Amino acid sequence: MPSPALPPSTAVLLCNLGTPDAPTAPALRRYLAQFLGDPRVVEIPRLAWWPILHGIILRTRPRRSAAKYATVWTPEGSPLAVWTQRQATLLRGWLGEAGQHVAVQYAMRYGNPSIASQIDALQAAGVQRVLVLPLYPQYSSTTTASIFDDVAAFVRRARVYPELRFINSYHDHPAYIAALAASVRAHWAREGGPADKLVMSFHGIPERNVRLGDPYADECRTTARLLAEALDLDESRYAITFQSRFGPAQWLQPYTEPTLVALAQGGTKRVDVMCPGFPGDCLETLEEINDEAREAFLHAGGQEFRYIPCLNDSPAWIDALRAIAQQHLSGWPTARPVLFD
Numbered sequence: 001m002p003s004p005a006l007p008p009s010t011a012v013l014l015c016n017l018g019t020p021d022a023p024t025a026p027a028l029r030r031y032l033a034q035f036l037g038d039p040r041v042v043e044i045p046r047l048a049w050w051p052i053l054h055g056i057i058l059r060t061r062p063r064r065s066a067a068k069y070a071t072v073w074t075p076e077g078s079p080l081a082v083w084t085q086r087q088a089t090l091l092r093g094w095l096g097e098a099g100q101h102v103a104v105q106y107a108m109r110y111g112n113p114s115i116a117s118q119i120d121a122l123q124a125a126g127v128q129r130v131l132v133l134p135l136y137p138q139y140s141s142t143t144t145a146s147i148f149d150d151v152a153a154f155v156r157r158a159r160v161y162p163e164l165r166f167i168n169s170y171h172d173h174p175a176y177i178a179a180l181a182a183s184v185r186a187h188w189a190r191e192g193g194p195a196d197k198l199v200m201s202f203h204g205i206p207e208r209n210v211r212l213g214d215p216y217a218d219e220c221r222t223t224a225r226l227l228a229e230a231l232d233l234d235e236s237r238y239a240i241t242f243q244s245r246f247g248p249a250q251w252l253q254p255y256t257e258p259t260l261v262a263l264a265q266g267g268t269k270r271v272d273v274m275c276p277g278f279p280g281d282c283l284e285t286l287e288e289i290n291d292e293a294r295e296a297f298l299h300a301g302g303q304e305f306r307y308i309p310c311l312n313d314s315p316a317w318i319d320a321l322r323a324i325a326q327q328h329l330s331g332w333p334t335a336r337p338v339l340f341d
């Protein structure tokens with residue numbers, strides 16, 4: 001029999017991007033300095049980038065970004081933090097029900113709680129193995145690899161580090177696709193059927209990263225195609241777009257907002273819009289898509305902009321996280337109860 005007195009020896013660590021501690025300019029400055037100072041995110045030589053980042057961007061962007069965050073902030077905090085916490089809490093319950101004595105925690109690549117502080121805390125609680133599960137279904141060096149860097153930095157500093165496993169990508173995992181399909185179908189049921197077009201908007205990355213071999217764009221397109229197949233949508237009924245361009249360089253195209261404007265101008269009246277690459281709603285979905293892009297579409301002559309919320313705490317998504325985690329836990333001497341059964 002599993003003994004509740006024994007602490008779990010294995011943990012799943014959900015890792016997300018992170019978010020500022022408050023919707024204020026000083027908090028945004030700290031967050032953006034860490035985020036945009038990461039060489040995985042901005043691949044410009046430090047000597048050239050530092051004066052631009054510290055001399056220009058961090059003097060102007062924090063105030064503007066803080067105002068945007070203020071529009072989506074909740075009494076519990078930033079939506080990204082709220083959904084990440086909730087996903088960790090629910091996954092803890094589901095893995096428990098599956099009879100696995102596995103701890104679940106979450107950590108943020110930028111801001112708090114940091115990856116190092118959470119691995120430290122897990123080790124202090126007796127955890128010896130950690131499965132790192134990035135909350136990015138599609139692999140990119142800008143996000144997934146940066147989490148790996150941070151875990152590796154912890155290992156470099158540690159005298160004793162836990163056994164580690166790392167999930168790179170689950171962009172085509174059937175349970176993830178099923179969770180997305182269920183959320184679209186539920187939306188259609190609420191709205192009385194599909195709109196003229198389903199727009200799937202993914203976060204962009206610089207076009208150059210893709211040229212240099214980042215598989216992110218292909219993985220986004222595969223997710224979209226599998227989702228369209230699951231929903232029985234032919235190619236004329238959906239569009240794949242990329243949002244959140246940062247800086248003057250070319251990013252992945254087509255861009256989300258110009259596509260929505262072109263659709264409206266071309267006579268498309270009603271769109272369903274979703275962000276399948278974001279497991280939880282955040283600034284980029286709530287403000288950039290459901291606020292700014294909505295306004296642009298309606299202003300250009302569109303009639304209905306129907307936003308489909310991210311997976312958030314939907315049961316199908318928590319079950320997908322459980323399935324993905326369990327696959328990667330298998331064959332590991334995961335939990336003491338397994339040994340004592």
Ligand SMILES: C=CC1=C(C)c2cc3[nH]c(cc4nc(cc5[nH]c(cc1n2)c(C)c5CCC(=O)O)C(CCC(=O)O)=C4C)c(C)c3C=C
Binds near residue numbers: 018019080203204283
């Ligand atoms: C798939 C997920 C993401 C990828 C890939 C990604 C790449 C990427 N992002 C920036 C710059 C910014 N992103 C910002 C916010 C933000 N980005 C993601 C996800 C991905 N980013 C999320 C979930 C969020 C929202 C965070 C939240 O707190 O809700 C921001 C900060 C906001 C702002 O000031 O506008 C920046 C800046 C780059 C440069 C990049 C790849 C090179």
Ligand SMILES: [Fe+2]
Binds near residue numbers: 203244
């Ligand atoms: Fe981003």
Ligand SMILES: [Fe+2]
Binds near residue numbers: 244283284288
């Ligand atoms: Fe944005």
